[in-house]
Amino acid sequence: MRQRLLSEGAKELTYEIRGIVRKAQQLQALGKTIYWENIGDPIQKHYQVPAWMKEIITDLLKEDATYGYCDSKGVLETRKFLAELNNRRSGAQITADDILFFNGLGDAISKLYQYLVPTSRVIGPSPSYSTHSSAEASHANHHPITYNLDPDNNWYPDLEDLYLKVKYNPNIVGILIINPDNPTGVVYPLEILQRMVEIAREFDLFLVADEIYLNITYNNAKAYALADVIGEVPGISLKGISKELPWPGARCGWMEYYNRESSADFQRFCATLDNAKMIEVCSTKLPQLAIPRIMGDPRYTDYRKEFNEKIGRRSQIIAHILEEVPALKFNKTYGAFYNTIIFQDEILNKHQSLEIEDERVQQLLQRWFMEEPDMAPDKRFVYYMLAAKGVCVVPISSFCSELQGFRVTLLENDENILKETFMRIKEAVIEYTGIRVTT
Numbered sequence: 001m002r003q004r005l006l007s008e009g010a011k012e013l014t015y016e017i018r019g020i021v022r023k024a025q026q027l028q029a030l031g032k033t034i035y036w037e038n039i040g041d042p043i044q045k046h047y048q049v050p051a052w053m054k055e056i057i058t059d060l061l062k063e064d065a066t067y068g069y070c071d072s073k074g075v076l077e078t079r080k081f082l083a084e085l086n087n088r089r090s091g092a093q094i095t096a097d098d099i100l101f102f103n104g105l106g107d108a109i110s111k112l113y114q115y116l117v118p119t120s121r122v123i124g125p126s127p128s129y130s131t132h133s134s135a136e137a138s139h140a141n142h143h144p145i146t147y148n149l150d151p152d153n154n155w156y157p158d159l160e161d162l163y164l165k166v167k168y169n170p171n172i173v174g175i176l177i178i179n180p181d182n183p184t185g186v187v188y189p190l191e192i193l194q195r196m197v198e199i200a201r202e203f204d205l206f207l208v209a210d211e212i213y214l215n216i217t218y219n220n221a222k223a224y225a226l227a228d229v230i231g232e233v234p235g236i237s238l239k240g241i242s243k244e245l246p247w248p249g250a251r252c253g254w255m256e257y258y259n260r261e262s263s264a265d266f267q268r269f270c271a272t273l274d275n276a277k278m279i280e281v282c283s284t285k286l287p288q289l290a291i292p293r294i295m296g297d298p299r300y301t302d303y304r305k306e307f308n309e310k311i312g313r314r315s316q317i318i319a320h321i322l323e324e325v326p327a328l329k330f331n332k333t334y335g336a337f338y339n340t341i342i343f344q345d346e347i348l349n350k351h352q353s354l355e356i357e358d359e360r361v362q363q364l365l366q367r368w369f370m371e372e373p374d375m376a377p378d379k380r381f382v383y384y385m386l387a388a389k390g391v392c393v394v395p396i397s398s399f400c401s402e403l404q405g406f407r408v409t410l411l412e413n414d415e416n417i418l419k420e421t422f423m424r425i426k427e428a429v430i431e432y433t434g435i436r437v438t439t
Contacts, residue, residue: 156188207234
């Protein structure tokens with residue numbers, strides 16, 4: 001081409017969560033059964049939206065106004081409803097004008113980083129949800145800047161690491177918090193969130209909180225919202241319905257701006273996000289209309305409680321199977337529906353393998369390795385486990401991390417399949433590493 005087409009940041013756009021699906025589908029074509037643990041889609045795991053929610057959505061489809069455009073920022077009545085939900089928390093107060101709808105949080109995340117100055121950086125957690133790390137790195141044409149989550153301390157943020165990186169990198173303008181966290185399942189204690197706010201205040205930063213899983217907690221955990229702790233610091237919360245209802249196919253998420261008038265620069269940034277949505281006209285209307293009718297229904301609280309209790313029970317089953325495997329560092333989860341499981345230091349090496357009897361599968365696996373000769377050790381294990389045991393997980397090195405491990409979900413509804421899946425994972429770890437459980 002006359003000029004180079006792609007920016008340097010384009011190489012940062014990776015999404016192994018779906019990328020590994022292509023490998024699993026190749027195995028399926030050979031007749032192999034796949035146990036899907038790669039993506040947080042409750043519908044894929046046979047969750048059903050309750051009949052009463054479907055009735056609400058069906059009634060909306062009968063209304064002519066459902067089929068037209070809505071306000072560029074989103075349906076006004078829905079934004080008023082969500083502002084009231086936030087304001088009941090008695091933290092940062094907002095109005096309907098402080099809420100902006102997007103076509104899913106992926107759209108919101110992309111826009112958030114797109115309009116930052118390329119030299120301005122938002123530091124995020126490591127491991128990190130890849131949509132954030134890829135979008136931030138792409139906008140900056142550079143690798144992501146991260147602070148560590150510590151697997152030896154319940155996956156809590158290493159606050160000293162965060163503080164020093166912010167202090168000595170003047171290009172950092174914001175801190176990303178994912179709470180409850182994807183991919184680790186950790187729920188941040190109040191004092192940790194308060195300290196992160198203090199750091200933002202000291203260095204004149206804004207905060208971004210991905211709170212898509214805010215209402216998905218279990219095993220007696222409580223998630224504190226950014227609005228609860230932010231005080232006068234400017235910030236943005238990212239929320240949605242894809243996991244909570246769950247309705248991932250709705251592609252419906254929103255931003256909530258906190259203290260937008262506390263900084264002229266932050267105010268201009270929020271206004272730019274609003275203007276960008278006006279250029280697109282508006283986001284999908286149907287799910288927006290459904291939100292107040294569903295979340296405001298008296299049945300919703302009991303529905304969420306039952307949903308969370310089921311996830312909590314699965315977390316305990318998984319812990320029972322995996323927490324005593326010596327090759328692994330295992331932390332119990334308390335929020336979202338994931339667990340990140342790390343190998344002990346120096347456990348993995350390039351000489352390890354799993355037995356595969358089917359020659360066609362062997363050849364396919366070797367082709368994958370030839371396509372990526374410098375494959376990370378945890379990804380090599382993941383591919384071996386997929387080929388030998390049929391379990392599809394995601395390597396944690398794909399989540400902007402130097403740690404070696406894998407992420408699983410807590411979504412399998414059938415308890416027998418859940419146990420079968422995680423027994424297969426346990427067998428794969430033991431056979432691959434040669435380190436057995438002692439009793």
